[in-house]
Amino acid sequence: MGIIALIIALKPAKEQKPLVAQILNSNGKAWTDYKLVKQSNGSSSNVFPTTLSDIAAFRFSDDRQMGLIISSEGNVLASSDGGRTWFVSSRIPLVGEVIEGQFVANETITDLAINSNSSQVFVSTMLEGAELTNLYQLKDGKWTVNGGDYAGITALSSNGSWGVGGGGYFYQISQTGELLANRLPDWAENTTLYNVSNKGNELLLVGDYGLSVVSKDFGKSWSFTGVRTDL
DSSP states (O other): OHHHHHHHHHSOOOOOOOOOSEEEOTTSSOEEEOOEEEOTTSOEESSOOTTOOOOSEEEEOTTSOOEEEEOTTSOEEEESSTTSEEEEEOOOOOOEEEETTEEEEOOEEEEEEEOTTSOOEEEEEEOTTSOOEEEEEEETTEEEEEEESSSOOOEEOTTSSEEEOSTTEEEEEOTTSOEEEEEOOGGGTTOOEEEEEEETTEEEEEEGGGEEEEESSTTSSOEEOOSOOOO
């Protein structure tokens, strides 16, 4: 009995295969294993295209079928089958400048929203130290942009109906991707907002200095709240 135990102890442990291609869904719900990325030349690979240098935004639709992975340079990978296969999609035309023949993006991609039926896709950006706000929308395989001279967008609600940014700005987003910019009262005019959630006609905004405020009338009036909330 002792000899058997010794043999088992000395037997090398079974080597586990590394997880080569698993990404945590930013919705926080599931791991996704991408196995095939179709390149523009028709070939396939189990790695990202060389044009995808990093991941700035990543999300799946509520039905887990449509997925987008976006790099900080605006390159896009898309999936229509729940992440089983990926293909290169059209690039987001970020504002930037050409230095020594190379494109240098000034805009920072901050968030990505896909609404429940996957009919609307929004990507928000901001430009550090500048009053520039752009919201990119994917329509028929092409990106369009709406924006204005505001304080950027730091986050979008999961359904893409609302956004928040610096200077106390919060934005209502129309079906066509247009921004209706609003600001919190004077007590938050210098506050950067970092997240927004909505449920029906209620809004929850959180930001600098532990700010947490709720509106029950689409942002017409506000009240302070603690961190415990069903929003």
